[in-house]
Each structure stands twice: as structure tokens, then as C-alpha cells.
Amino acid sequence: MSDKTIPYKIYLEENEMPRQWYNVRADMKNKPAPLLHPKTHQPMKAEELEAVFCKELVKQELDDTTAYIDIPEEIRNFYKMYRPSPLVRAYCLEERLQTPAKIYYKFEGNNTSGSHKLNSAIAQAYYAKQQGLKGVTTETGAGQWGTALSMACSYFGLDCNVYMVKVSYEQKPFRREVMRTYGASVTPSPSETTEVGKRILEAHPGTSGSLGCAISEAVEAATAKEGYRYVLGSVLTQVLLHQSIIGLETKTALDKYGITPDIIIGCAGGGSNLGGLISPFMGEKLRGEKDYHFIAVEPASCPSLTRGRYAYDFCDTGMVCPLAKMYTLGSGFIPSANHAGGLRYHGMSSVLSQLYDDGLMEARSVVQTEVFEAAEQFARVEGILPAPESSHAIRVAIDEAMKCKETGEEKTIVFGLTGTGYFDMMAYEKFHNGEMADYVPTDEDLKQGFDGLPQIG
Numbered sequence: 001m002s003d004k005t006i007p008y009k010i011y012l013e014e015n016e017m018p019r020q021w022y023n024v025r026a027d028m029k030n031k032p033a034p035l036l037h038p039k040t041h042q043p044m045k046a047e048e049l050e051a052v053f054c055k056e057l058v059k060q061e062l063d064d065t066t067a068y069i070d071i072p073e074e075i076r077n078f079y080k081m082y083r084p085s086p087l088v089r090a091y092c093l094e095e096r097l098q099t100p101a102k103i104y105y106k107f108e109g110n111n112t113s114g115s116h117k118l119n120s121a122i123a124q125a126y127y128a129k130q131q132g133l134k135g136v137t138t139e140t141g142a143g144q145w146g147t148a149l150s151m152a153c154s155y156f157g158l159d160c161n162v163y164m165v166k167v168s169y170e171q172k173p174f175r176r177e178v179m180r181t182y183g184a185s186v187t188p189s190p191s192e193t194t195e196v197g198k199r200i201l202e203a204h205p206g207t208s209g210s211l212g213c214a215i216s217e218a219v220e221a222a223t224a225k226e227g228y229r230y231v232l233g234s235v236l237t238q239v240l241l242h243q244s245i246i247g248l249e250t251k252t253a254l255d256k257y258g259i260t261p262d263i264i265i266g267c268a269g270g271g272s273n274l275g276g277l278i279s280p281f282m283g284e285k286l287r288g289e290k291d292y293h294f295i296a297v298e299p300a301s302c303p304s305l306t307r308g309r310y311a312y313d314f315c316d317t318g319m320v321c322p323l324a325k326m327y328t329l330g331s332g333f334i335p336s337a338n339h340a341g342g343l344r345y346h347g348m349s350s351v352l353s354q355l356y357d358d359g360l361m362e363a364r365s366v367v368q369t370e371v372f373e374a375a376e377q378f379a380r381v382e383g384i385l386p387a388p389e390s391s392h393a394i395r396v397a398i399d400e401a402m403k404c405k406e407t408g409e410e411k412t413i414v415f416g417l418t419g420t421g422y423f424d425m426m427a428y429e430k431f432h433n434g435e436m437a438d439y440v441p442t443d444e445d446l447k448q449g450f451d452g453l454p455q456i457g
């Protein structure tokens with residue numbers, strides 16, 4: 001079907017790795033709404049944010065005008081251990097599907113943390129070290145972010161305290177041990193080590209925890225200890241900025257062979273990998289230079305873009321974090337057990353939320369059995385065993401390729417393969433045993449989350 005003039009893997013040279021991150025907000029006419037103080041509802045000032053976050057990261061968070069920001073040499077050196085990551089032409093998948101579509105995926109699973117999260121973890125650890133801090137605190141759901149941050153902290157000699165959602169802590173002991181191998185301390189959340197943890201345990205005894213709850217604990221732990229700050233693995237605009245390296249490398253690789261994608265697809269949890277992948281392409285679209293079809297893919301069990309409200313909301317359950325305007329299901333929304341742990345956050349990056357609200361991006365939700373069907377189909381022909389999160393993007397890439405088969409269109413599809421699924425074999429097992437359910441919340445379920453949204457003037 002194809003003459004294979006494009007290599008199976010497009011590798012970039014080390015010196016072709018980007019020297020700057022791209023800040024898509026610089027090209028947005030409608031900027032994302034500012035973070036608000038949880039009590040006064042006034043825009044957060046830098047000094048207020050600096051009590052919680054590292055100084056340089058606050059600067060990046062608030063900067064919506066500088067298009068390109070230098071990647072410090074120390075971060076680039078770390079990136080060089082596992083980047084540039086390959087852009088793979090999915091010839092084998094195309095052949096299996098018998099589609100005229102040309103499919104590419106950017107593979108971010110080629111490091112020990114197993115996902116793209118290391119791209120931001122190393123940047124955040126670097127700025128914490130630069131500031132002379134002793135350590136950082138964070139939360140982790142499925143464990144990918146905690147693992148990435150542990151690696152980054154051990155590299156720079158920082159203490160790393162991870163609050164891990166209790167259900168994952170119990171179900172994913174191997175993730176926990178990877179973090180401990182890199183010297184992190186891991187506490188199941190909610191815990192008795194924080195005031196907010198105690199409060200949540202009192203109100204919900206026996207709770208298996210949630211991301212929003214672990215965030216509250218990590219923030220409290222950071223602000224209670226001298227020389228510590230809190231870091232977050234997604235949602236914030238600084239994280240999208242760091243993840244822009246994914247999109248910049250993808251664009252460089254495609255440009256080398258004169259390829260222009262028609263459709264760009266990514267899974268969306270808090271929005272960082274998708275935001276990073278599409279940023280440079282979205283920039284072209286915003287500047288009116290080119291047009292692309294962007295698709296965000298989310299689980300039907302946690303549909304923040306497709307069924308959420310665009311409103312100010314709390315980022316955490318304990319309501320200690322700033323308010324962000326985003327597509328949200330409400331900070332009180334607790335998604336049903338879903339095997340894509342990294343996609344279970346109630347809200348979405350304020351940058352992606354604004355772009356979506358402006359009609360610049362499409363969003364789709366998919367049920368998990370169909371996601372695992374796609375995962376397996378992909379694994380069997382392309383070799384890589386994908387993370388459940390990443391497989392959301394695979395699902396829609398295959399759907400789009402099958403549409404091309406019907407219409408005969410030779411569209412070029414690019415998707416983000418964010419990571420590998422070796423720690424998710426319990427989910428694969430459920431799928432293989434036919435025990436996986438496709439729970440979709442009812443409008444009634446969602447209403448409960450919406451009823452808890454704060455009233456902002």
C-alpha cells in the first residue's frame with residue numbers, strides 16, 4: 001500500500017532537540033482566565049503563589065506573553081538521556097487496518113518512569129534546586145508522576161515526599177517501590193500526617209482516596225515545612241509549557257520529511273501531554289498560518305471536556321489550592337473505578353479549556369473496553385504495550401483511520417503515545433477475563449459535582 005519512503009522511526013539528532021519551550025498562550029487572543037485566591041476570589045499575586053510553588057515556576061505560570069522560554073542547559077542534559085523521542089510511522093498498524101491513512105505516533109514511554117511526565121518533573125526539580133530548596137511534595141494517582149518526580153529529585157539531590165492515592169498505593173505496590181528505589185518517601189492518602197487528611201478521613205472513613213484529596217495533603221505538607229514547595233504533574237500551564245518539547249520535536253521530525261498532519265490526537269487527563277503535543281501546531285492555527293484538526297480524548301467515566309461546565313473551580317478536594325477557570329466536573333466529583341488512573345482528574349488545563357471553548361479543538365469520550373480493544377490491537381502489531389491512558393488516543397486514531405478506509409482519503413494522523421502499560425496488567429487482566437465494566441455517569445451523578453461549584457461573581 002505504501003512505498004515506505006519515510007523511515008519506520010524518525011529520530012532526531014541530539015543537537016536538533018529544542019533549545020526553548022513554546023508558550024502557546026503568547027499566541028492566544030483569548031487568554032486563559034487567571035488563577036483566583038480561594039478565599040478572596042481576587043487574581044493570585046506572584047508572592048501568594050510563591051508560598052506554595054517554586055519562584056521561577058510561578059513566573060512561568062503567570063507569563064502569557066513570552067512565546068519562547070529557554071530550556072536551561074542542565075535540563076537539556078538530562079533530556080539527552082532519553083530524548084529526542086522517536087516519531088514512529090505505524091506502517092504495521094496501517095497494514096493491519098488496510099487503511100489509506102498515514103499514521104504516526106510520538107512515543108514518550110522510553111524512560112524508566114514510563115511516560116511523558118519526566119519532561120516536566122526534571123524541569124520542576126531543577127528550579128526547586130536552583131532556589132535552594134530542601135525538597136518538594138506532590139501527589140500521585142496511578143503513580144507515573146510520582147515515579148517521574150522521584151527520578152528527577154534523586155538526580156538533583158532533593159528530598160521528595162509523595163502522597164499516593166490510597167487505592168493505587170495498595171493496588172500498585174511495584175510503582176511504590178520504584179519511587180522508593182529513587183529515594184522518595186511515599187504516604188498513602190488520605191493520611192493522618194496532615195490536618196486536611198484527618199478531616200477527610202473523619203468525614204469519609206474508609207475512603208480509598210482521590211487525586212483532589214492527595215493534592216490537598218501535599219500542598220499542606222509543603223507549606224508546613226521550611227524549605228519545601230509543592231509541585232504538580234499536570235493541569236498547570238507551566239507543565240504544558242515543559243511538555244511543549246513533545247510537539248516541538250514532532251514538528252521538527254515531520255518538517256524534515258515535508259509531512260503536514262491533518263489530524264492530531266492526544267489523550268486528556270489534566271491536559272499536559274495533549275497541550276504539549278499540539279502547542280506548536282495550535283500556534284500556527286492561532287496565527288492563521290495553517291489549519292489542523294485537534295482531538296482530545298477522555299474517558300467516558302470522567303468526561304470533563306465533553307460533559308463538564310466551563311467555570312471557576314477548586315483544583316483540590318480540600319479547597320486550599322487557587323481556583324482555576326476550566327472545564328470541570330466539580331472538585332467533589334469522584335469518578336468510578338477506571339483503569340486509566342492518569343485520566344481521572346475532575347478538571348482540565350485552563351489553556352486547553354479556553355482553546356476548546358473557542359472551538360479550536362474537538363473532544364471525544366470513549367468507554368474503556370473499547371480503549372483496551374484498541375490497546376491490544378496496537379500492541380499486537382506495533383510491539384509496544386501501551387498505557388491505558390495512551391490507548392484512549394490509539395482508539396480515536398484507529399477510528400479516524402477506519403473512516404479514511406471508507407472514504408478513501410489519505411489523511412495523515414499523528415497521535416501521542418504517552419507511555420507504556422507494564423504496571424497496568426491488572427487492568428489488562430480484567431479486560432481479558434471479560435470483567436471490565438463501562439461505567440458512564442448519569443446526568444444525576446454529574447449534577448452532584450456541579451452543585452458543589454463555587455459561586456464566583
Ligand SMILES: *Cc1c(COP(=O)(O)O)cnc(C)c1O
Pocket residue numbers: 114115116117144145233234235267268269270271272273274342343387389390418419420
Ligand atoms: C498522566 C498520564 C496521562 C494524562 O496526563 P495529561 O496531563 O493529561 O497528559 C496520559 N498518559 C500517561 C501515560 C500518563 O502517565
